[in-house]
Amino acid sequence: MFSAALxxxxxxxxxxxxxxxxxxxxxxxxxxxxEETALLRTPYTRVPLDVVQYYLFEVPDHFDDHSAVMxxxxxxxxxxxxxxxxxxxxxxxxxxxxxxxxxxxxEQAAAxxxxxxxxxxxxxxxxxxxxxIDDTFETCATIAGTxxxxxxxxxxxxxxxxxxxxxxxxxxxxxxxxxxxxxxxxDDSEDTGVADLRxxxxxxxxxxLRARGDSDLAVRAELVALPYDERWAHPYWTNASxxx
Numbered sequence: 160m161f162s163a164a165l166x167x168x169x170x171x172x173x174x175x176x177x178x179x180x181x182x183x184x185x186x187x188x189x190x191x192x193x194e195e196t197a198l199l200r201t202p203y204t205r206v207p208l209d210v211v212q213y214y215l216f217e218v219p220d221h222f223d224d225h226s227a228v229m230x231x232x233x234x235x236x237x238x239x240x241x242x243x244x245x246x247x248x249x250x251x252x253x254x255x256x257x258x259x260x261x262x263x264x265x266e267q268a269a270a271x272x273x274x275x276x277x278x279x280x281x282x283x284x285x286x287x288x289x290x291x292i293d294d295t296f297e298t299c300a301t302i303a304g305t306x307x308x309x310x311x312x313x314x315x316x317x318x319x320x321x322x323x324x325x326x327x328x329x330x331x332x333x334x335x336x337x338x339x340x341x342x343x344x345x346d347d348s349e350d351t352g353v354a355d356l357r358x359x360x361x362x363x364x365x366x367x368l369r370a371r372g373d374s375d376l377a378v379r380a381e382l383v384a385l386p387y388d389e390r391w392a393h394p395y396w397t398n399a400s401x402x403x
Contacts, residue, residue, distance in 0.1 A: 161281055165241060168270070168277040172237045175270040178202045181227035190221055199231050208244060211235050216251040219258075226258045230267070237274050240298075241281070243289020248298050252343045256301040272308075275299045279309050283319040292322040293329045297341050304348040310359045320371050327360060327368060327376050334360070334383045335390065357383045 161169070179202060186196035198206045199214070199222075206214075215236050219225040232254075239245040261268050279299045282288045288295060300306045313319060333340040339353050361384035369377035382390045 161241060162277065162284070165274075165277040165281040168274040169238055169241060171270045172274055173234045175266050176230055176233040179227070179230040179233070181222070181224045181231055184223050184228065186223075187217075187221035190217070199228055202231075206232065206235060208235070208239060209246075211239060212246050215245070215254045217254065219254070225254070226260075226263075229254050229258050229260070230263075233271075237278075241278055247294075248290050249294035249343075252345055253298050253302055256298075256304075256343075256345070260302075261304075272303070275303055276308055276312055280312050280314070283313065283316075283322060286318050286321070293326045293340075296326060297343060300352055301341065301344045304346065304352070306352045306356050306359075310356070310364075315367060320367055323364065323367060324371060324373050324376060327364065327373075327380055330356070330360070331376070331379050331383070335379065337387060 181199045184196055184199045186199065195206075195210050195214075198204060198210065211232055214228060215232055222228050236245070240248065255271065260271050279295065282290075282292065282295050290298075296306075296309060299309050303309070313323065330340040334353075334357055339349060340356075341349065341352070344352065360380045361382075365377045365380040368374075368380060378395050382393055382395065385393065
């Protein structure tokens with residue numbers, strides 16, 4: 160069962176993107192079956208879920224109008240993402256992260272933004288979400304082009320804080336090495352996203368980790384705020400080596 164916010168967001172996606180198609184789509188003659196490409200040209204017809212998944216993560220230059228294809232797939236894709244029926248979401252760049260959806264008509268952009276926020280907040284309440292919590296975060300952030308709404312929406316609570324500990328553990332090796340923890344973030348917004356994550360994780364994130372009893376994670380999170388040389392010269396590393 161979805162939260163009321165996610166139910167409303169999915170209903171809005173269904174309404175706003177109902178009947179969209181890519182009327183002149185020819186697809187890739189090598190990779191796409193003609194009957195599957197025909198579905199992209201045909202509104203009001205369900206696309207098999209495996210085809211939705213395939214097209215959603217396909218490279219943009221395999222379509223004549225990638226933006227139109229994303230609009231066509233959105234009602235089914237968003238619901239499958241929320242239900243966990245899309246298959247893996249962490250193996251490639253999501254198609255919505257490769258289109259400029261913020262330049263679409265206001266009601267379309269607003270529907271996508273509301274869905275991402277609601278999906279993320281709903282996921283935070285699930286002890287065992289259908290996708291890895293770090294994959295869900297990266298999907299939301301790369302589509303949105305920012306981490307801030309999802310960090311701001313990371314409301315404290317036992318389940319959400321457990322997810323924070325998991326994500327922090329996943330991210331910190333990269334952040335401490337001045338690398339990006341997001342392998343599928345390909346546009347210019349990545350640097351800002353990583354910087355914003357570092358700032359949040361070293362501040363509010365570390366406070367929450369320490370309050371949860373994850374003192375080791377909290378210290379490492381705080382270290383990402385230091386310049387590189389100071390970070391690795393910190394006494395923590397000597398102490399950690401002596402106790403592990």
